[in-house]
Amino acid sequence: MLHSEPHEDSFLAGTIRQKTGVSVQRCYQCGKCSAGCPAASEMDIAPSVVLRHLQLQSSEADKHVLGSYSIWLCLTCHTCIARCPMEVDLPKVMDVLRAESLKHKLVHPKAKDIVSFHRSFLGTIRRFGRLWEMGFVADYKLRTGHLMQDIAVAPVMFEKGKLSLIPQFRKKLVSRIFAARGGNI
Ligand code: SF4
Numbered sequence: 001m002l003h004s005e006p007h008e009d010s011f012l013a014g015t016i017r018q019k020t021g022v023s024v025q026r027c028y029q030c031g032k033c034s035a036g037c038p039a040a041s042e043m044d045i046a047p048s049v050v051l052r053h054l055q056l057q058s059s060e061a062d063k064h065v066l067g068s069y070s071i072w073l074c075l076t077c078h079t080c081i082a083r084c085p086m087e088v089d090l091p092k093v094m095d096v097l098r099a100e101s102l103k104h105k106l107v108h109p110k111a112k113d114i115v116s117f118h119r120s121f122l123g124t125i126r127r128f129g130r131l132w133e134m135g136f137v138a139d140y141k142l143r144t145g146h147l148m149q150d151i152a153v154a155p156v157m158f159e160k161g162k163l164s165l166i167p168q169f170r171k172k173l174v175s176r177i178f179a180a181r182g183g184n185i
């Protein structure tokens, strides 16, 4: 009996290739990315192991990756790609994985605040065209309920002119970028 190979397009490996041009199959598991990653010690799956899961092309492995904490801890620092002998662009892979994790509602429970941070940050940029720290912090606190977190540093930031009460609007250019993304953040 003949067994057909799994088709990449049905799995995350295919989505990643379509969206970024990165082939996860290029990774030969040397582990240099994981050894140099500054966030690896906090991750539940090391970056090279994320790639190994994706190479397997199975629904279980894909689901495991989308539900991992690691994909939300990636700092996009590019240390991994600088060290990788195969130039596998892990930061781009992580970007796709975060978007897919949100789409399939598989975000790790510990990543809830990180997702709120992304949403508040990008929401502020979308509304005002640039970051307005005061609005961003207020939105983040409302989303997470961490109302008193870091409150002690606010007076110092005011004093140093780092917090403005009124936003500056520079919406035109930024709204074109959001429109191109279909308004999604
Ligand atoms: S450094 Fe590159 S080849 Fe080595 S494990 Fe990481 S991604 Fe794979």
Ligand code: SF4
Pocket: 033, 036, 037, 038, 039, 040, 047, 073, 074, 075, 076, 077, 078, 079, 080, 081, 090, 091, 094
């Ligand atoms: S880009 Fe992400 S995966 Fe790569 S080294 Fe930095 S934190 Fe780790």
